[in-house]
Amino acid sequence: MNTQVKSRGPYKRSMTGWWKRDPFFMKYMVREMSALAVAGYAIVLMFGVLRLSQGEAAWNGWLAAMKSPLSILLHLTFLLGMVVHAKSWFEIMPKTMPAMHSGGQRVPGSTITRTGWAVTVVASLVTWAIAAWWKA
Amino acid sequence: MNRITPSNAPIFWLLFGAGGVLSALFGSALVFITGIAGPLGIGLSADALSYQRVLGFAQNFIGKGFLLACIAFFAWHAAHRLLCTVHDFGIHKTVFVKSIFYGCAMVITLVAASSLLSVGF
Numbered sequence: 001m002n003t004q005v006k007s008r009g010p011y012k013r014s015m016t017g018w019w020k021r022d023p024f025f026m027k028y029m030v031r032e033m034s035a036l037a038v039a040g041y042a043i044v045l046m047f048g049v050l051r052l053s054q055g056e057a058a059w060n061g062w063l064a065a066m067k068s069p070l071s072i073l074l075h076l077t078f079l080l081g082m083v084v085h086a087k088s089w090f091e092i093m094p095k096t097m098p099a100m101h102s103g104g105q106r107v108p109g110s111t112i113t114r115t116g117w118a119v120t121v122v123a124s125l126v127t128w129a130i131a132a133w134w135k136a
Numbered sequence: 137m138n139r140i141t142p143s144n145a146p147i148f149w150l151l152f153g154a155g156g157v158l159s160a161l162f163g164s165a166l167v168f169i170t171g172i173a174g175p176l177g178i179g180l181s182a183d184a185l186s187y188q189r190v191l192g193f194a195q196n197f198i199g200k201g202f203l204l205a206c207i208a209f210f211a212w213h214a215a216h217r218l219l220c221t222v223h224d225f226g227i228h229k230t231v232f233v234k235s236i237f238y239g240c241a242m243v244i245t246l247v248a249a250s251s252l253l254s255v256g257f
Contacts, residue, residue: 015226032221038159039214041167045207046248048170052194053251056187063185067175075171082163089160116160124165131169132180134193 031088037081040074090116148216148238155213158206166206194255207248208241215241 019025051062065071093116094109101107172178174185183189193199219237223229 019224029221029224032217032224035214035217035221037167038155038163038210039218041163041171042207042210042214042244044171045166045203045210046244046251049194049203049207049248049251049255052187052190053254059187059190063175066171066185072172072175075167078167078171079164082159082167085156086160086164089156120161120164123161127162127165128169131174131184134189 030084034081034085034088037078038085041078041082044075044078086120087117090120148212151209151212151241152216153213155209155211158209159213162206163210191255194252195257197257200252200255200257204248204252208245211241211244212238 019029048062051058066075090113094112097112099106100112169180170185173180177184194203215237219229219234222233227233
């Protein structure tokens with residue numbers, strides 16, 4: 001009786017595990033999952049400023065936690081996620097932004113992507129320089 | 137008769153986009169500095185993440201703004217993107233599900249903002 005009820009209505013293909021069906025979908029899922037790294041890091045950084053506001057002992061506790069092997073491992077996966085995100089973000093950018101023109105010619109997508117990556121490298125170097133030479 | 141229904145979606149897209157750009161530009165370097173190089177002392181001095189130094193950075197107007205922008209926009213970016221991704225796994229964007237994701241981003245933003253305000257200028 002149950003099977004009879006089930007057979008009513010049009011056939012619907014199951015969507016379970018749909019993203020494993022095609023390499024393109026897998027790539028999409030990897031890209032979307034990079035948001036987990038962004039979310040995780042936002043939470044870590046939020047706790048950082050929270051502990052900072054609670055004084056030196058609290059901050060040192062946070063810093064000690066950041067030195068634990070588990071935290072290092074976590075941040076290595078965050079780093080991987082961030083790199084995937086930076087790479088894919090600028091790959092998609094030509095498709096999501098309005099068309100750009102220069103000298104009557106449309107700026108090719110590859111130029112926009114490469115410019116984004118180049119700016120990322122410069123921003124990373126500047127961030128590193130500030131971390132290394134900032135004077136409190 | 138055409139009626140345009142006002143939508144709050146552009147607000148979330150804007151936050152998603154801002155966080156997307158910011159995390160693409162600075163995310164990798166920040167994770168490496170605060171999560172790997174700083175704690176392990178690779179290429180940075182031992183006091184790179186000392187209380188006095190980080191406090192000074194958080195009290196600086198630009199440093200404070202940068203930290204808040206990173207934490208808040210990263211959170212809103214991730215909340216929106218993960219909200220769209222759980223939809224792909226069959227969890228649909230009901231008001232309840234949206235409230236959970238955007239609510240988390242809001243809490244992270246408020247905690248970061250109040251902490252950064254309380255360290256002073």
